Amino acid sequence: MRQIFEAELQQVGDDLTEMSRLVESAITRAGTALLEADLRLAQEVIASDKTIDAIESSLDERCVHLLAQQAPVATDLRVVVSALRMSASLERMGDLARHVAQVARGRYPAQAIVPEARDTFAKMHDAAVRVAQRTTRLLATRDLEVAEAIERDDDIIDELHQQTFATLLGPAWSGTVQEAVDVTLVGRYYERFGDHGVSVARRVTFLVTGDFPED
Amino acid sequence: MRQIFEAELQQVGDDLTEMSRLVESAITRAGTALLEADLRLAQEVIASDKTIDAIESSLDERCVHLLAQQAPVATDLRVVVSALRMSASLERMGDLARHVAQVARGRYPAQAIVPEARDTFAKMHDAAVRVAQRTTRLLATRDLEVAEAIERDDDIIDELHQQTFATLLGPAWSGTVQEAVDVTLVGRYYERFGDHGVSVARRVTFLVTGDFPED
Numbered sequence: 001m002r003q004i005f006e007a008e009l010q011q012v013g014d015d016l017t018e019m020s021r022l023v024e025s026a027i028t029r030a031g032t033a034l035l036e037a038d039l040r041l042a043q044e045v046i047a048s049d050k051t052i053d054a055i056e057s058s059l060d061e062r063c064v065h066l067l068a069q070q071a072p073v074a075t076d077l078r079v080v081v082s083a084l085r086m087s088a089s090l091e092r093m094g095d096l097a098r099h100v101a102q103v104a105r106g107r108y109p110a111q112a113i114v115p116e117a118r119d120t121f122a123k124m125h126d127a128a129v130r131v132a133q134r135t136t137r138l139l140a141t142r143d144l145e146v147a148e149a150i151e152r153d154d155d156i157i158d159e160l161h162q163q164t165f166a167t168l169l170g171p172a173w174s175g176t177v178q179e180a181v182d183v184t185l186v187g188r189y190y191e192r193f194g195d196h197g198v199s200v201a202r203r204v205t206f207l208v209t210g211d212f213p214e215d
Numbered sequence: 216m217r218q219i220f221e222a223e224l225q226q227v228g229d230d231l232t233e234m235s236r237l238v239e240s241a242i243t244r245a246g247t248a249l250l251e252a253d254l255r256l257a258q259e260v261i262a263s264d265k266t267i268d269a270i271e272s273s274l275d276e277r278c279v280h281l282l283a284q285q286a287p288v289a290t291d292l293r294v295v296v297s298a299l300r301m302s303a304s305l306e307r308m309g310d311l312a313r314h315v316a317q318v319a320r321g322r323y324p325a326q327a328i329v330p331e332a333r334d335t336f337a338k339m340h341d342a343a344v345r346v347a348q349r350t351t352r353l354l355a356t357r358d359l360e361v362a363e364a365i366e367r368d369d370d371i372i373d374e375l376h377q378q379t380f381a382t383l384l385g386p387a388w389s390g391t392v393q394e395a396v397d398v399t400l401v402g403r404y405y406e407r408f409g410d411h412g413v414s415v416a417r418r419v420t421f422l423v424t425g426d427f428p429e430d
Contacts, residue, residue, distance in 0.1 A: 081278075177383050181380070184396045185403065
C-alpha cells in the first residue's frame with residue numbers, strides 16, 4: 001500500500017515539475033515573441049498551452065484517485081492538497097504566457113510594446129523567466145532559498161509594473177491608445193504571473209516548514 | 216461517523232454560500248463606488264475583503280481536516296475537492312471586486328470611467344452582479360438552470376468587454392491615458408470576475424451530472 005502511495009505521489013511531483021518546465025518554456029518564448037515581434041514563436045506558445053492544461057487535468061484526477069484509494073493523513077495529505085493548488089497556479093501561469101503571446105500575435109508585424117517601455121518589459125520578462133525557472137527548481141529540490149528568490153523576483157516585477165504606469169502617465173508618453181492598452185494588459189499579465197509563482201513558493205514553504213508565509 | 220461527516224460537509228457548504236454572499240455584496244458596492252465615485256463605499260469594499268479571505272482559510276482547513284478524519288470516497292470526496300476549488304474562485308472574485316473599488320478610490324473625487332464608456336460599464340456591472348447573485352443561488356440549490364444563466368451572463372460580460380476596446384480604439388475616444396488605463400484594467404477585472412463565476416458553475420454542474428462542461 002505504502003509503496004503504491006509513494007509511487008503515485010512521485011508521479012504527482014513529476015507532473016508538477018513537468019508543468020513548470022512547460023510554463024518556463026512558454027513564458028520564455030512568449031516574451032521573445034513579444035519583444036521581437038516573432039509570429040511563429042507566438043503561435044507555438046498559443047498552441048502548446050493545451051499540453052499544460054492536459055497535464056493539470058490528469059494530475060488533478062490522480063490526486064482525487066490518490067485521496068480515494070489511499071486516504072492519506074498528516075503530511076501526505078497536505079502534499080496532495082497542495083499539489084491540487086499548485087497545479088491550478090501553474091495552469092494559470094501557462095494561460096498568462098499565452099495571453100502575452102496573443103498580444104504579440106495580434107500586433108504582428110508591428111511591435112506591441114512601444115520603444116519607451118521596451119527596456120522595462122525586457123527586465124520584467126527576465127524576472128518572470130527567473131520566477132519560472134526557480135519554480136521548476138523549487139518543485140524538484142524544495143530548497144527554501146529558491147522560494148525566497150522567487151519572492152524577490154516578484155518584488156522586482158511589481159516595481160517594474162509600477163514603472164510601466166510611470167511611463168504611460170509621464171510627459172514623454174507619445175503612444176497610441178492601442179499601445180497604452182497593450183502596455184497596461186501585458187504589464188498586468190506579467191504581474192499576475194509573478195503572483196502565481198509566489199503562491200507556489202509559499203505552498204512549498206508551508207510543506208517544508210508548516211508555516212504559511214504572509215505578505 | 217456519517218453524522219459528523221454530514222454536519223461537517225453542511226458547514227463547508229454554508230461557508231461557500233456565505234463567501235458567495237459576501238462577494239455579491241462586494242461587487243455590488245464596488246460597481247456603485249466606481250460608477251458614482253463613492254469613496255465611502257469603495258473603502259468599505261476594500262476593508263471587507265479580509266473577511267472573505269478569512270472564510271476561505273477556515274473552509275480550506277475544514278476540508279483538509281475532513282479528508283484526514285473521514286477519508287471520504289466517491290461523490291463525498293468530489294464534493295470536498297470541489298469545495299477547495301470553488302473557495303479559491305470565490306476568494307479571487309472578492310479580490311477583483313476590491314480591485315474595482317481601488318480604482319474608484321484612486322480617482323476620487325473624479326469619475327474613473329469616462330462618460331463614453333459609462334453605459335457599457337453599467338451593463339457589465341449589472342451582469343457581474345447577476346453572476347454573483349446566481350452563484351449564491353446555485354450553491355444553495357444546485358439548480359443547473361442557474362448554472363446555465365451564469366454562462367450566459369458571462370457571455371454578456373465578454374461581449375461588453377469587447378465593446379470597451381471598441382470605445383477605446385474608436386474615433387470618438389477623447390480620454391486621457393489614465394482614463395484609457397482605467398477602462399482597460401477595470402474591464403479586465405470584470406471579465407475575470409465572470410470567468411470565475413463560470414468556473415464555480417461548471418464545478419457544481421460536474422457534481423450534479425458527473426460531466427465537466429467544456430468551453
